[in-house]
Amino acid sequence: MKGKIVLITGATSGIGKETARALAQLGAKIVITTRDARSGEQTKQELIQSTKNDNIDVLFCDLSSFISIRECCNEFLKRYSSLHVLINNAGIVEYHRRESKDGIENTFAVNYLAPFLMTNLLLDILKKSAPSRIINLTSGLHSGTIHFDDLGFNHGFSGMKVYGHSKLAIILFTRLLADQLKGTGVTVNCANPGMSATNLSRDAGWFSAKIFKLLAKEASIGAQTPIYLASSSEVETISGEYFEKKAAKTTNKETYDMDAAKKLWEISKKYVGL
Ligand SMILES: NC(=O)c1ccc[n+]([C@@H]2O[C@H](COP(=O)([O-])OP(=O)(O)OC[C@H]3O[C@@H](n4cnc5c(N)ncnc54)[C@H](OP(=O)(O)O)[C@@H]3O)[C@@H](O)[C@H]2O)c1
Secondary structure, eight states, X not given: XXXXXXXXXXXXXXXXXXXXXXXXXXXXXXXXXXXXXXXXXXXXXXXXXXHOOOOEEEEEOOTTOHHHHHHHHHHHHHHOSXXXXXXXXXXXXXXSOOBXXXXXXXXXXXXXXXXXHHHHHHHHXXXXXOSEEEEEEOOTTOOSOOOTTOTTOSSSOOHHHHHHHHHHHHHHHHHHHHHHTTTTXXXXXXXXXXXXXXXXXXXXXXHHHHHHHXXXXXXXXXXXXXXXXXXXXXXXXXXXOEEETTEEOOOOGGGXXXXXXXXXXXXXXXXXXX
């Protein structure tokens, strides 16, 4: 990975931090995003210490704000002239309905609209830097169909339902984007890290969060699939796939519904102002 520039969202904890650590160990220049300057700086120092790679940079980005995402991408483009790997890693599970800075249901905003906007804003530099890769974190809990009549779950909100919905949306986005990127040298795939002991369950209450952490595997194991997709020559030309345990996997038929993917894309453009 020497000479490669990697941008990872949400690398201050969990799978993102372990992905950043492994790719830094492989010699990449790592740019992490954080919504908290102090935690970003701490993560940077920890990564430098553990990898002996001091090529680590931090950018501020609150993924629940479209303005913040735009400012972050502008700052990235000011500082760098290439981007070889974009990892849309950051994600949340929220058990109470909250809204983003833009007034959108927060799980849909952070887990899906944020990567949609960030990826679109960085597509030109990814194309210019080809061969390059985009990795979108999804989950085995992706489920159902896209709720076109109530994307913000104003009715029937449940934390796991909106989480599964946001992760279905990111798979549809990945498959459609892969079609659009054919011939550009930019690939895009989804990674399901599997149940990993991270801070993802922080909103679930003390007891459930504890049980989750007991049952889950270490974050460094969950990070293996994103690391593989970011660095392995085996997947250099593979695009539009869903990966689990470093292998492409067939998923349920709703994740291949290209009509739904196109409709969602058009609605998403309006949401984020593209
Ligand atoms: N853990 C699992 O079992 C599991 C399973 C399947 C899929 N995944 C997926 O893996 C990805 C990584 O999750 P994780 O398990 O590593 O969770 P995590 O430990 O909670 O890490 C999530 C990261 O996202 C950041 N983040 C959250 N909201 C943000 C916002 N509004 N703006 C900017 N950054 C924000 C967090 O920043 P702060 O540190 O500031 O909170 C943190 O760095 C997610 O997409 C998740 O859905 C996880």
